[in-house]
Amino acid sequence: MQADPVDDRIDDRTVEPTDTAAIERLLDELQRESQQRRAELRALAAQLPEATSRRALVRSMVASVVHAPNRPLVVKRAVLKLARTPADVLRRLRPR
Incomplete structure (x- = not known):
């Protein structure tokens, strides 16, 4: 250092x-x-670029999925992540 x-x-x-x-x-x-x-x-x-709105971010993500070479894998990963979200929320809310 x-x-x-x-x-x-x-x-x-x-x-x-x-x-x-x-x-x-x-x-x-x-x-x-x-x-x-x-x-x-x-x-x-x-x-640095200006802050991006959530709508613009989602729109760019959808556009990149549409043009992705391996769309089924991308969609599968997105669905699995969305399916994990409720469990993650419950785990965070549960007292330790």
């Missing part, structure tokens, strides 16, 4: 509790890096 570069910087520096200027510089540097990471994450989040 890779060490965090911030930890390395902090370990390399010996900052006396009375050296407030050095502490302020270190905190400012950490704050700038944090803001840079936030900006990168916001840019990544902006590239």
